[in-house]
Amino acid sequence: MVLFLFCxxxxxxxxxxxxAFRDNQTARKLTKxxxxxxxxxxxxxxxxxxxxxxxxxTKYGIRTMLPPNVEVLMGPGCPVCTVPPNRITTxxxxxxxxxxxxxxxxxxxxxxxxxxxxxxxxxxxxxxIVYSIHDAVxxxxxxxxxxxxxxxxxxxxxxxTASELxxxxxxxxxxxxxxxxxxxxxxxxxxxxxxxxxxxxxxxHVSTIIGEQGYRSVSERHRVPQVIAGFExxxxxxxxxxxxxxxxxxxxxxxxxxxxxxKPEGTPRALKLLDQVFRTVDAPWRGIGVIPKxxxxxxxxxxxHDAQTRFNVEEEExxxxxxxxxxxxVLTATIYPHQCPLYNTQCTPxxxxxxxxxxxxxxxxxxARYGVQPP
Ligand code: SF4
Numbered sequence: 001m002v003l004f005l006f007c008x009x010x011x012x013x014x015x016x017x018x019x020a021f022r023d024n025q026t027a028r029k030l031t032k033x034x035x036x037x038x039x040x041x042x043x044x045x046x047x048x049x050x051x052x053x054x055x056x057x058t059k060y061g062i063r064t065m066l067p068p069n070v071e072v073l074m075g076p077g078c079p080v081c082t083v084p085p086n087r088i089t090t091x092x093x094x095x096x097x098x099x100x101x102x103x104x105x106x107x108x109x110x111x112x113x114x115x116x117x118x119x120x121x122x123x124x125x126x127x128x129i130v131y132s133i134h135d136a137v138x139x140x141x142x143x144x145x146x147x148x149x150x151x152x153x154x155x156x157x158x159x160x161t162a163s164e165l166x167x168x169x170x171x172x173x174x175x176x177x178x179x180x181x182x183x184x185x186x187x188x189x190x191x192x193x194x195x196x197x198x199x200x201x202x203x204x205h206v207s208t209i210i211g212e213q214g215y216r217s218v219s220e221r222h223r224v225p226q227v228i229a230g231f232e233x234x235x236x237x238x239x240x241x242x243x244x245x246x247x248x249x250x251x252x253x254x255x256x257x258x259x260x261x262x263k264p265e266g267t268p269r270a271l272k273l274l275d276q277v278f279r280t281v282d283a284p285w286r287g288i289g290v291i292p293k294x295x296x297x298x299x300x301x302x303x304x305h306d307a308q309t310r311f312n313v314e315e316e317e318x319x320x321x322x323x324x325x326x327x328x329x330v331l332t333a334t335i336y337p338h339q340c341p342l343y344n345t346q347c348t349p350x351x352x353x354x355x356x357x358x359x360x361x362x363x364x365x366x367x368a369r370y371g372v373q374p375p
Pocket of ligand 1: 252324325326327328330340341342343344346348352353354355356357359364
């Protein structure tokens with residue numbers, strides 16, 4: 001069991017802005033309020049889609065503070081775990097053709113069809129980890145080789161890809177876009193009945209870009225309570241209370257409890273850049289399948305820097321998980337990681353089997369990191 005420890009003290013000279021969001025007494029009041037708002041005769045399933053939210057929830061033992069009938073599960077919020085295997089095998093093929101392939105740290109370890117970019121690197125292919133796409137552009141400036149950046153991530157990372165492409169990178173640089181969008185995935189969970197959702201905690205980072213308005217399609221389609229939340233323990237508890245309050249009052253609206261960072265309109269400059277460089281396309285998600293209008297493909301105007309057109313990339317169809325791995329159920333908020341029979345036995349952070357244990361933002365890795373055990 002994870003212990004819930006708040007160390008904030010308003011009287012302390014070291015008291016900071018962040019401590020206010022970790023205050024023990026306020027947390028107790030909020031959990032009491034959550035108890036009052038929840039009807040013991042029913043279950044509430046609240047889904048969030050953010051690795052950083054999952055980190056806070058697990059690290060501070062938020063689930064242990066909630067009434068047993070109020071569940072909070074993580075859905076498809078891990079940017080690395082949700083990349084389907086066919087995208088990874090395509091990136092491997094590009095490296096095998098003799099090009100330099102760059103991507104972010106966690107991505108190279110993610111398994112796909114029995115291999116990974118790390119395996120390709122071990123076989124002598126030029127696969128490199130970068131901290132940002134800008135590093136990959138700089139790399140291209142210093143070589144004659146083709147440098148292809150395997151661009152993954154949600155609305156938070158995609159603007160950096162758009163910015164580099166719009167700025168005119170060197171001719172030997174291109175991006176292979178596997179960027180995905182969060183609101184269509186939230187819709188897919190409900191459209192496809194993949195899991196029961198009583199309310200969404202909307203992701204703070206994504207929300208800074210897309211704003212409150214970015215979730216309108218979800219509320220128009222499903223009239224489900226949504227609360228945009230920050231990343232401190234009280235942010236999470238407060239958002240749970242706000243969702244329960246909406247349910248009690250029969251509302252299904254978008255509310256913003258993270259106004260200190262998220263504006264209703266988001267970040268218009270980033271949104272404009274996304275629209276300038278990308279078009280939305282149907283895209284495959286690991287564990288879910290193809291979700292309509294959930295991916296970002298590079299527009300024709302930037303085709304010179306689009307690896308998919310430049311290298312005539314043909315993607316295979318494959319969305320499978322490694323044998324026995326229930327990451328698909330984890331990504332659709334159907335089960336908690338500890339409900340996978342391989343969790344912390346064969347599959348650990350040191351010996352990961354599925355993508356949810358490979359990535360630091362995957363809920364299996366987060367659970368194992370903080371020592372969550374099956375009850
Ligand atoms: S614990 Fe490992 S095998 Fe099980 S769902 Fe998570 S990643 Fe897959």
